[in-house]
Amino acid sequence: MSLNQTSSQIAEDPTSTKTAQCTVMCMYQAHIGGYWRTVTALWTKNMMNHSLNIFVDSVDSDQRQNCKIDLKPWHFWGKKSYKTFEVDGLQIDVYWDLRSARFSGSPEPCSDFYVALVCDEEVVLLIGDLKKKVYKRTKSRPGEANAILFFKKEHVFGKKSFTTRAKFDKHRKDYEIVVESSTLGPKDPEMWISIDGIVLIHVRNLQWKFRGNQTVLVNKQPIEVLWDVHAWLFLSPGSSHGLFIFKPGQPSPENDKEENSQDGSEGSDNSSVSKYYSTYGSPKTSQCCLFLYAWKIE
Template identity: 75%
Template sequence: MDFHVTSKDQPTPISHGEDPSTSTKTAQSMVTCMYQVHVGSHWRTVAAVWTKNIMNHSLTIFVDSIETNHRQNCKIDLAPWHFWGKKSCKTFEVDGIQIDVYWDLRSARFSGSPEPCSDFYVALVCDEEVVLLIGDLEKKVHKRIKSQQSAANALLYFKKEHVIGRKSFTTRAKFDKHKKDYEIIVESSMLGPNDPEMWISIDRNILIHITNLQWKFRGNQTVLVNKQPIEIFWDVHAWLFLNPGSSHGLFIFKPGQANLDHDKDDSSQDGTEENNDSSSNTSQCCLFLYTWKIE
């Protein structure tokens, strides 16, 4: 697959910290990752938005302006008819600060999401420092641009994904920046002995099983994943009572504190106790999963 880059001359008017994809109303595969990145002596919000539909597959990088209520952006089109842009770079400015975007998507692997899962990188460089690195080819980044990693590490704090499916929805999430990506699968059945019902699995372990879903279409439960509490919220009213494709189910995965005393005595991975104080620390990422069910 080949790639082509374009950019917009005018900045995008989005308020600070706002997800630039929130105005999307149509069902399409989309992943939005929000980062805190140290650029030009300020911490700024940087959003990476991967989008795929019938006509388009692209990545857009948005960078907050401190001086104005706008975001500058750089768009990379993952277009199969362009042969020269699969490894390239682009330069733009935010508040007079030059930002270079380097990428290599020649060998990128995809697993059903518009966001690659491995063998790629997208790097933001400012003042000869890599201030944000997306992907798993860190050595190739530094070899190519001969820059040093920034002393202030970027932080992924928010991920939002729209997934389209019939009975099963899959995504990946990193709940702690020091740990691996977890595979998350949401499955449903509208027919069966416990009709309708739903399962939520993390790394192939079923942690939540809801029967009689027509009465329990909204709820929350705390589970333990490698001794870390994850509070899971769900709302699948649209699956049961609205026309397919007209709206979505919503799942929120919110990491809690890993050192809570009541978790130490629970050896099960399937915790069910209520977590009244699940505020996450600065190294944790909250996942919002929007599931569009089609027939």
């Protein structure tokens, strides 16, 4: 499944505030059992529940297997545990430790946690920042191919301000993204989009510019930002959402050349290419596209 196909399928979201809950969906490409597979981590939270669902795609069919982890506050015993499930005959062990996890208003922790997928004594996907604890607990080695986060979608709720985090490039840190707006009152509606505390986009007269796009530079990397906040201005509160898309620009030719040389596509035939860089289902990008759904509540 390509990034464009994935984005188009997920961009249309039927959620409304009647059924909505805070959700964060992260999609990774992980090398499992000789193939690149899509692994989806879905964090959800509402008044009653807090959970993580992990889905792993099959390469033999359109099906995918999943593992659910309940993170309810009264289930402290379940915040460090493991589960096992199978995909295409492969045993996948899921280990997690969220006892000390820190949250910043999102269902997804921001630090002091780990969720790890292990297959054939390899850590094929590691989410979180406690790497040393993962390898010590699982007694497994790092995977020969690093998993790649390529798509993130988040639903957030607020009155004037919406905050999320994003890693646009696997080599860089998480960035804090804040969308602020002023749509009520005697003044013309305005909107500000800042990354790591720096306002990069300021839209005045939002009633005329409720849809638009602009390219900004973040640590010398071009990021295309697209927005559609028609619902904020012309629909009843909570009936729909504003949509923001953050799409990294194309990597430089030097990076392309370096990646091509790593995947064995130059100077070798197919028979000599390592299975970890096989062309079948291999990831096309190391950059992450963010879809932010911002629901205004009054």
